[in-house]
Amino acid sequence: MAGIAEKFTSLLARPSDETAPPDGAPWYLKYGVRVLGIVAAFFAMLFGLWNCLSIIFFSVGCLVSGVLQIFAGFIVMAVEAPFCCMFLEHAQVIARKADERPMWNRAALYCIIAIPPVIFCPGLGSIFGCGLIFATGVVYGMMSIGKKASLEEMRNNAQSQNSSGGITTSDKASIVNNAQPFSFTGAVGTDSNV
Template sequence: MQASNQQNTAQDDQVSWWFKLLARGLGTIGGLVAMVMGIMRCLTFTPLCLVAGILELLAGFMVVVLEAPCCCPFLDFIDKIGKFSENRPYWQKGALYVGSGIVPILLCFSTTTVLGCALVFGTGVLYGMMALGKKASREEMLAKATGSDVEMNAGLIEHEQVGLHVPDSPAK
């Protein structure tokens, strides 16, 4: 348990506060939109679309419970789920949200499923970006780029010395 807390604090140091707030806000709004669209999708005669609507409704509820447990104060167990969710690594939340956003779309491709699941999917993408971590500094990227150029030029010089030099094109 302590290892996961250390990993969670290491993740928190890499992600800015506004990006975390953006992910939570998009998750909350996306979950509410997915629930409304899921209810609308359930008004159908097609069995697969009915299942897709139910899954969309469940995905929206899951995202709201995990991202904004304050929206469900009438359920006693929500606080435990919210605390459990906060201790999860970002990649696990991202994979869960992306997966739950894709399945209803694959079952029934319609406007309501795409609109409802797009925000849940987008929340998963944001959590995936948070799991990747911060981008390297400009100096680190330049050092890496110049280091790879030196290796590439050294390889070209070796090939030229061996005799693998391609002759120039004929003059026009």
């Protein structure tokens, strides 16, 4: 079983993984988002082909959507799984350049290329296929933001802001000094006998 896991991680490993500095993302998130990207690319190409077949019903918008969806799926597959496109030199170049860029660039690319097919043909195939690509972009975006600080670091930061005259979190603090409490008794001057 360990041999299968090692072979799988070696397929998902990129040449730049050994030289890249650690970005703080856990290993399961790094490999999980790559698997999500590969699955998203596969379904985007599959449903893109389905949208292309809608030309039978004279739906040109869905044909354009299908072509864009197949193209988006190919880009995601080339970036996330260059071993699937090892017969294309350009795919290796695309994957290498994508690895050199910051993670938020990949997140923006995936989110942007997932939108036009849905606009051209807002069907279930477009929404599902491109939705997975968009979800991959969102996960990459969240990974680019980074890890949240520990509880102690957040407490120390909040205490240092309070002591330096910064933001206060006291319950007695008021935004407006002459604020009056709200009344829930009803409108003034109404007759209850009516």
